[in-house]
Amino acid sequence: MIHLDHISRIFTVGTQEVRALDDISLDIGAGEYVSIMGPSGSGKSTLLNLLGLLDRPTHGIYKLQNEPVSSLDEEQQARIRREQIGFVFQFFHLIPRLTAFENVELPLSLNGVIKEERAQRVRSILDSLGILDRASHRPDQLSGGQRQRVAIARALVVQPAMLLADEPTGNLDRRSGREVIDILEDQNRKGLALIVVTHDPDLGKRARRRIRLEDGQIVQDIRNDQTLPLEQ
Amino acid sequence: MSIFDIVQYTIHTLARRKIRSILTLVAMAIGTLAVILLTSLGEGARIYVNQEFQSLGSNLVIVMPGRSETTGAAPPLLGETPRDLTLRDALSLKKHRSVKSVAPVCFGAAPISFNNLEREVSILGTTAEMYDIRQLALAKGQFLPSVDPELSQAVCVLGSGIAKELFVGKPALGSWIRIRDQRFRVLGILDSKGRSLGLDLHETVLIPVASSLSLFNTESLFRILVQARSESECENVKAFIKRQIKIRHEGEEDITVITQDGVLAAFNKIIRALTLGVGFIATISLAVAGLLIMNVLLISVSERKTEIGLLKAIGAPERQIISLFIVEGVTLSLLGCGVGIVSGCSLVAILGAIFPQFPFKIVFWAIIGALLLSFFSGYLFSYLPAKKASKLDTIIALSKR
Ligand SMILES: Nc1ncnc2c1ncn2[C@@H]1O[C@H](COP(=O)(O)OP(=O)(O)OP(=O)(O)O)[C@@H](O)[C@H]1O
Ligand SMILES: [Mg+2]
Numbered sequence: 001m002i003h004l005d006h007i008s009r010i011f012t013v014g015t016q017e018v019r020a021l022d023d024i025s026l027d028i029g030a031g032e033y034v035s036i037m038g039p040s041g042s043g044k045s046t047l048l049n050l051l052g053l054l055d056r057p058t059h060g061i062y063k064l065q066n067e068p069v070s071s072l073d074e075e076q077q078a079r080i081r082r083e084q085i086g087f088v089f090q091f092f093h094l095i096p097r098l099t100a101f102e103n104v105e106l107p108l109s110l111n112g113v114i115k116e117e118r119a120q121r122v123r124s125i126l127d128s129l130g131i132l133d134r135a136s137h138r139p140d141q142l143s144g145g146q147r148q149r150v151a152i153a154r155a156l157v158v159q160p161a162m163l164l165a166d167e168p169t170g171n172l173d174r175r176s177g178r179e180v181i182d183i184l185e186d187q188n189r190k191g192l193a194l195i196v197v198t199h200d201p202d203l204g205k206r207a208r209r210r211i212r213l214e215d216g217q218i219v220q221d222i223r224n225d226q227t228l229p230l231e232q
Numbered sequence: 233m234s235i236f237d238i239v240q241y242t243i244h245t246l247a248r249r250k251i252r253s254i255l256t257l258v259a260m261a262i263g264t265l266a267v268i269l270l271t272s273l274g275e276g277a278r279i280y281v282n283q284e285f286q287s288l289g290s291n292l293v294i295v296m297p298g299r300s301e302t303t304g305a306a307p308p309l310l311g312e313t314p315r316d317l318t319l320r321d322a323l324s325l326k327k328h329r330s331v332k333s334v335a336p337v338c339f340g341a342a343p344i345s346f347n348n349l350e351r352e353v354s355i356l357g358t359t360a361e362m363y364d365i366r367q368l369a370l371a372k373g374q375f376l377p378s379v380d381p382e383l384s385q386a387v388c389v390l391g392s393g394i395a396k397e398l399f400v401g402k403p404a405l406g407s408w409i410r411i412r413d414q415r416f417r418v419l420g421i422l423d424s425k426g427r428s429l430g431l432d433l434h435e436t437v438l439i440p441v442a443s444s445l446s447l448f449n450t451e452s453l454f455r456i457l458v459q460a461r462s463e464s465e466c467e468n469v470k471a472f473i474k475r476q477i478k479i480r481h482e483g484e485e486d487i488t489v490i491t492q493d494g495v496l497a498a499f500n501k502i503i504r505a506l507t508l509g510v511g512f513i514a515t516i517s518l519a520v521a522g523l524l525i526m527n528v529l530l531i532s533v534s535e536r537k538t539e540i541g542l543l544k545a546i547g548a549p550e551r552q553i554i555s556l557f558i559v560e561g562v563t564l565s566l567l568g569c570g571v572g573i574v575s576g577c578s579l580v581a582i583l584g585a586i587f588p589q590f591p592f593k594i595v596f597w598a599i600i601g602a603l604l605l606s607f608f609s610g611y612l613f614s615y616l617p618a619k620k621a622s623k624l625d626t627i628i629a630l631s632k633r
Contacts, residue, residue, distance in 0.1 A: 082547020093542045097248045109237040
């Protein structure tokens with residue numbers, strides 16, 4: 001599904017060049033569960049942003065579903081983002097003045113889904129994530145874990161092909177973090193490709209495929225087909 | 233995103249910043265109010281002048297001695313003075329079939345007295361036809377009799393103010409008053425509501441034109457008022473008068489003929505231009521309100537960076553972000569304009585109730601103009617903030633919390 005061919009991302013700060021990603025080639029199949037780990041500044045977020053079409057590579061080719069996407073124009077990339085890609089952020093990024101329901105509804109509005117269908121889809125996703133009773137609450141009336149679940153609902157409601165999560169548990173306590181991971185892995189089992197950036201080794205180990213970045217290069221890419229049971 | 237969704241989203245946004253939204257709205261409202269108020273004042277003034285002209289009498293052609301039109305020709309030769317406009321000139325104008333009636337006017341001032349009361353008043357010499365031409369009304373008695381205009385008669389009609397002062401309650405009809413050293417019998421008293429542009433007939437004594445000419449010892453008329461049979465015949469009558477008087481004055485065109493319509497048209501043109509000018513100045517305030525909207529939106533953009541980044545991340549293209557902010561600006565400006573229209577119209581209605589004699593009139597095109605202008609002002613001034621928002625770096629916007 002994802003095919004990266006000699007991808008580099010170079011930032012120029014003043015006269016200095018920072019190679020955030022340095023000649024990376026990578027294939028990720030549909031429905032895979034990948035964790036990306038590595039020291040701070042190794043390029044994890046840069047890679048994720050690139051996969052999510054929020055950023056363009058300086059060199060190299062990115063193909064999504066066999067289609068080169070880096071050269072698409074802004075409008076076409078936005079379309080792919082709203083139809084195929086879900087994002088989950090460390091800081092949730094819910095819109096504060098909108099209720100949980102309205103936050104989750106937003107991607108559907110952007111996709112031009114009609115109102116009745118939107119309501120029904122939002123309700124069912126909130127229900128499956130166990131936060132339907134919080135539908136009319138605003139983000140500041142929700143706990144961190146609930147907020148992240150709303151954010152996940154927002155990412156899932158369009159039924160994307162892949163979900164990109166940058167430290168989804170970074171701002172949560174252990175218990176809420178586990179619940180969030182539980183939800184994400186559950187979606188992965190239903191066929192969603194899940195790519196998680198994390199600093200947490202326990203969390204990283206859970207993925208069937210673990211990629212380690214250092215200085216913008218892939219230094220380790222191991223597969224582990226057995227899925228660990230959730231520790232209590 | 234459908235336009236309905238965008239508007240709903242915008243309303244959410246505006247509702248969260250009530251005070252700021254309301255302040256911007258008020259600025260736009262004041263601009264609109266100014267446009268509506270000033271144009272309705274201008275239009276009111278135009279209607280007022282029109283009404284005054286109507287009270288002068290309809291289909292009126294006014295003849296004055298002397299040429300006041302500038303022709304660009306060399307100045308007249310020395311010693312050439314305009315010929316008098318005589319009573320015979322006036323009577324000769326009756327011949328045309330488009331002329332309904334002719335009222336010669338001789339005007340001057342003279343002392344009048346009754347018993348021991350004496351005062352200086354305006355004397356207007358004219359004929360019975362004046363009554364219809366000027367649409368006068370009598371409080372008592374009758375108007376000057378329709379007799380041969382060249383016949384002097386010792387009768388008069390008093391303006392209501394003079395009648396009150398001279399006769400203080402005593403019956404005036406049939407009494408003899410003295411104008412200079414001649415005696416005149418009072419035939420009637422004008423109604424006090426008779427009000428006309430230019431002349432205040434309250435303080436005037438009307439006498440037959442022949443009597444006035446001999447009283448002031450002159451041949452010369454002040455004006456001739458000619459009434460055409462219809463509005464369309466006014467120009468005909470005007471041409472006829474010029475021709476006629478030219479013949480009578482040995483080929484000299486030494487009179488000025490104005491039609492009421494001509495003067496009115498000129499007046500309307502001037503006042504319309506003024507109204508337009510004032511309205512235009514008021515629209516500047518709409519542009520200022522537009523600037524305010526831009527300012528508010530710029531603040532809004534920098535406050536909502538994360539939100540914009542998020543919208544882009546979940547797949548809103550740049551043009552969507554642009555339309556979100558433009559709709560926000562336009563909503564603000566149109567709401568403000570709406571408030572301005574409602575309050576402007578109410579204010580005009582209130583002013584109309586306080587000053588009933590002045591015909592305030594709301595100008596329809598001013599409302600349409602204000603709406604269009606506030607729309608474009610809102611649109612143009614939101615474009616820059618909208619563009620700025622759409623170009624925001626998504627990653628940077630989302631990397632901060
Ligand atoms: N917009 C930018 N301009 C300049 N340099 C950048 C920019 N974004 C990232 N970098 C640099 O690229 C490198 C990789 O950054 P990135 O954010 O991907 O790291 P990371 O692995 O996500 O780190 P962390 O674990 O701290 O989140 C860093 O050296 C960073 O300074
Ligand atoms: Mg990072």
